[in-house]
Amino acid sequence: MIEQVNEIRQQITAYTIDTKEQLENFRIAYVGRKGAVAGLFELLKTVPAEERRAMGQELNSLKDLAQETFQAAQERLENSQSQQVTPDVDLTLPTIPNETGSLHPLTLIRQRIVEIFERLGFNVADGPEIEEDWYNFTALNFPENHPAREMQDTFFIEKNGPGKDILLHTHTSNIQVRLMETQQPPLRSIMPGRVYRNEAISARAHCFFHQIEGLYIDENVSFKDLKDTLYQFAQELFGSEVQVRFRPSYFPFTEPSAEMDISCEMHRPGGCRICGGTQNQCKGTGWVEILGSGMVDPNVLENCGIDSKKYTGFAFGMGIERIANLKYRVRDLRLYSENDVRFLRQFEQA
Known part of the structure; x- marks a missing residue:
């Protein structure tokens, strides 16, 4: 089992992490609950009792190495992204003023x-706004022949006869x-x-x-x-x-x-x-x-x-x-x- 521990340690040390995708793959392979390190902990119960303590220390050391490698890579990527500046932005230009609206x-x-x-x-x-003739004309003392009732002045929706028309007020x-x-x-x-x-x-x-x-x-x-x-x-x-x-x-x-x-x-x-x-x-x-x-x-x-x-x-x-x-x-x-x-x-x- 010690050979497996040394092999995984070498893999962790040699692993290249330059992108978020590579970081996520590393986490799954070595830090996650179903990763290689977690798998070795499952095999610890098969180790003879007199060797289990020493093997447990080796596994804890391997686990710490995997977590430290992951955290260091994560911080490095975050810092590099925060320091990146879009080359097309001219930082010497004045700021854009806030565009406030106005009432009509x-x-x-x-x-x-x-x-x-x-x-x-x-x-x-x-x-x-859509009204009956009664409220728009008749109740207001408009005679039936008043010019405002004719089509040239009013938008009628329904022509149902005097006093019953539907219109836009x-x-x-x-x-x-x-x-x-x-x-x-x-x-x-x-x-x-x-x-x-x-x-x-x-x-x-x-x-x-x-x-x-x-x-x-x-x-x-x-x-x-x-x-x-x-x-x-x-x-x-x-x-x-x-x-x-x-x-x-x-x-x-x-x-x-x-x-x-x-x-x-x-x-x-x-x-x-x-x-x-x-x-x-x-x-x-x-x-x-x-x-x-x-x-x-x-x-x-x-x-x-x-x-x-x-x-x-x-x-x-x-x-x-x-x-x-x-x-x-x-x-x-x-x-x-x-x-x-x-x-x-x-x-x-x-």
Whole structure:
């Protein structure tokens, strides 16, 4: 048996280990439980008792040699790999800066508008984008022959006749109807969302865009409450120096109705920061329109199961793209949906 021990010792001493594969083969052959050294320990019980002690010492010495050889080779390979440097890397080059993402400009404006109205006591409501005619048109006092019901303005999914059509909602007012149907006043909510209209895509129009609408219903709500709320909103969003005016208008679901303009900075020192020469420019008038508003029509309240003799309310709505254009001087609506990183990176610090 001593001949076998000497033979394996010579094999271990002469074994070449230059790769991980060779290291693993050595471990299996000499260090593992089924290796040659372990096999000799199994044969130790066949050695005469008077020789077993001396043979055991020889086997322990052989086992130590195998383990030390394995560990030394393992450390050598690990050290050599850690010291290797890829020859194609120029260590004198500056480091690559961290590429941080940024919020989309429409997201920034939406968050800012929501933040302002939440401080004014409004909560956020949500609703479906695929809607029934009742919620999108009929309950909001749209007559059956209203142009918005026709194919040139609305994306219809199913044409089932007046009051039964299925469509992509053209405004977030449908969420107001659902809110009034399921909750009793007082109601004070804003409804942000994406809306769809069948329009040709250009720098000034798109087939989808984003809106935020608001609704406040309670006892004794007046037009003054509407004006005070929107005036506070305009001051917080555009600055304390902004001026506001209301012009009479028409919407099927509000009466009386008004559009709200803010003062353009064209005539102030430093030029026009708000309109910036976009399609929303004041054209010399000194005013820029930003939203529509009005007192909720009593017919709308009754359609939704709210007593119009007891409760009154106001509603308003604005396009987020319009506000973003004014704040960031964006001249082309298509930029918001093209995902051009050159455009989006401008808002990393916004």
